[in-house]
Amino acid sequence: MQTPDYQGHCLANLMTSLIGGLGGTPSCHGPLRALPPEEVSRHRHVVLVVVDGLGDGFLRTRPAPFLNGHRRAGIHAVFPTTTATGITTFITGDAPAQHGLTGWHVHFRELGAVLAVLPGKPRYGGSGYDRAEGLDVLRWLGHDVTFNRIPVSSTMVAPNKIANTPFNKAHKGRARLLPFSGLQDMVNRVEQAVKGRHGNQYVYAYWSELDSLGHYHGPDSPQTRKHLEEVDRALANLAARLAGTDTLLIITADHGMTAVEHRLILADHPEIADCLTLPLCGEPRVAWAYVRHGRHERFERLVRERLGHACTLRPSTELLEEGWFGPGTPHPELSARIGDYALLMQPGWIVSDRLLTEKPFDMKGVHGGLAPEELEIPLVVTVC
The missing domain is CATH 3.30.1360.180 (Gyrase A; domain 2)
Structure with a gap:
């Protein structure tokens, strides 16, 4: 069973490259071999788009000309290969060992509850941490925040349904928050973030629908294949609209999926x-x-x-x-x-x-384990 390669080949290493390249202080893990910090630092803007559930094998075997045309490498997710763990690596810059979130349902001994950590909901009974009087979510979890670790302006572009959850609000740190309502609106918001401010900046955008379709229809269903083509066209459009802005556009995923x-x-x-x-x-x-x-x-x-x-x-x-x-x-x-x-x-x-x-x-589709289709994710890189 192959485990994530934290020695320069996984999401935690990608975040080290981004944080270091943007002038910040990374965590203890080294940079991503496929994208060194020196390359990141050469560009005025850095945009990271996370397509939830986009496995590398799925991408490479499907008609997605923009994404496949700019695919630089396959890299690894972190363990467990799931949204709660991977997204937390993106927004803290830490590997799971350091950020401590180990799946969708987590037993928080210190709260005496099992919670779905991202929405903050108890599995049954009681109340979520959003209602815990006096609880500072970030201090409780013990997290640094990626946006606070870099000395440039930052923007978080997030779907309306999660933009203002307690978890998301706590982890946006100093970043400006731009909620959106659909794929085209996400593209609009990223363009707005890049073109609306002077100076160097970092933009993080998250798209969840591919993962949702994979869960409910299957990771290789007609619905997920069609949606990948829609995502590919939208991101090609984003790259075209950012042309001439000196933007390093990076697209990856938090995990892949298996049937x-x-x-x-x-x-x-x-x-x-x-x-x-x-x-x-x-x-x-x-x-x-x-x-x-x-x-x-x-x-x-x-x-x-x-x-x-x-x-x-x-x-x-x-x-x-x-x-x-x-x-x-x-x-x-x-x-x-x-x-x-x-x-x-x-x-x-x-x-x-x-x-x-x-x-x-x-x-019909799941993730969390270490099958290649769950562990292996793409690294797509282009300069606009």
Whole structure:
């Protein structure tokens, strides 16, 4: 199983190149080999567009002439290969080991809750962190912010539906926020950001729809293929509209996607579920298991005997020691957010531990694991 290459080949390294090239102080990981900081520093404007869910293999096998024509390399996502973890790397500049967010559903020991971290919603009961009186989200999470680490003007271009969430607002730092309502509006907003200010600047834009279509129709469905062509045309239009501005335009993704072929339903294995103190956290492709005191040996034996065809069981501490989350001093809460064990799902498999209040998991495309289609993402670079 290939893990992310944090030695110059993944998203954390890309952010080091961007922060360093823009005159800031990067984190401890080195720059991206395919885009050194010296190249970034030669340009007046730097625009980073993140297309959620755009895998490198998917792109290379589809008709997307602009993106494929300017594809420089394939690089790696970070682990887990999911939006909550990857987007946090983009907006903090840190690898997951440092920022400490380990999937969609995270057990925050310090809040006594399991939350979907980006929207800030509890999995069941209680209130989200947006309603926690006196809670400073950025201080609680212990994050630096990319926009605050660079000495140039910054703009965050974000979809209306997430632009003003507590997570997004906390992580925009000093950046100007420009919400948008569709693909063409995103292009308009990026152009507005580049042309509306004097001096050097950094623009970060995020597009989510490819990921949404991949989840609900499948990562290689007609809907996702058609939408990729729309994204390709929109970004070609953006490059044309930025011509002559000395803009380094970089397009990449937070992760790729893989199709769901087999579903492991934890409720079908009550003896295993009975070993847990919490519902499985993390992702359907890599789940964090919190095991009751005195049940560890039983849990290991049952999982290996009954679920070994669908997943590999590893103590979570081994993943930490082996560097799956990247280099640097680990976040103080990292070990508490990955449970006792990791269930690493085999290709095509997902695990579902559904609460009574939740609908059955019916997504056709997923991510989070380390299959090549999840891990490998494109690096597209052009100068406008």
